[in-house]
Amino acid sequence: MPFGGVVGSAFSGWIADGIGRRRGLIMSNIFIICSLLFIISSKPIMSYECLIAGRFFAGVSSGLSCSLLSLYLMEISPDNLRGSVGSINELASNIFSFSNFKHLIKKVKKD
Numbered sequence: 001m002p003f004g005g006v007v008g009s010a011f012s013g014w015i016a017d018g019i020g021r022r023r024g025l026i027m028s029n030i031f032i033i034c035s036l037l038f039i040i041s042s043k044p045i046m047s048y049e050c051l052i053a054g055r056f057f058a059g060v061s062s063g064l065s066c067s068l069l070s071l072y073l074m075e076i077s078p079d080n081l082r083g084s085v086g087s088i089n090e091l092a093s094n095i096f097s098f099s100n101f102k103h104l105i106k107k108v109k110k111d
Helices: 002-010 012-018 021-042 048-076 079-110
Strands: none
Touching: 002 012, 002 048, 012 021, 012 048, 021 048, 048 079
C-alpha cells in the first residue's frame, strides 16, 4: 500500500492538470473499486498476488484522493473561505489519524 500511495501522489499533479480535479477523484474511486475486487477475489482463488495487487490499487487511490481532494476543495470554495477550507480538511485528517493511533496504543498497552 505505501508504494501505491507514492505512485498515486506522484501522478496526482499530472492527473489534476490533465483531466481535472473532479474526474481525477472519480478515477481514484475506480482504483478503489478495482482494489476491492482484487482483495475479495484473492481468497476464493487462493492467490496472494491478487491481495498484493489490491493493496497496491488501494494505495494509488489513497495517494490520488489525498492530493486531489485538497485541490478540489480549494477550487470550489468561495474566495473568502478558500484557505480555511483547505486547512480544515488537512487538520481533520491529522486529528483523526492521531486519535486512531492513540486508540491503538491503548489497545497494545492493555494486552
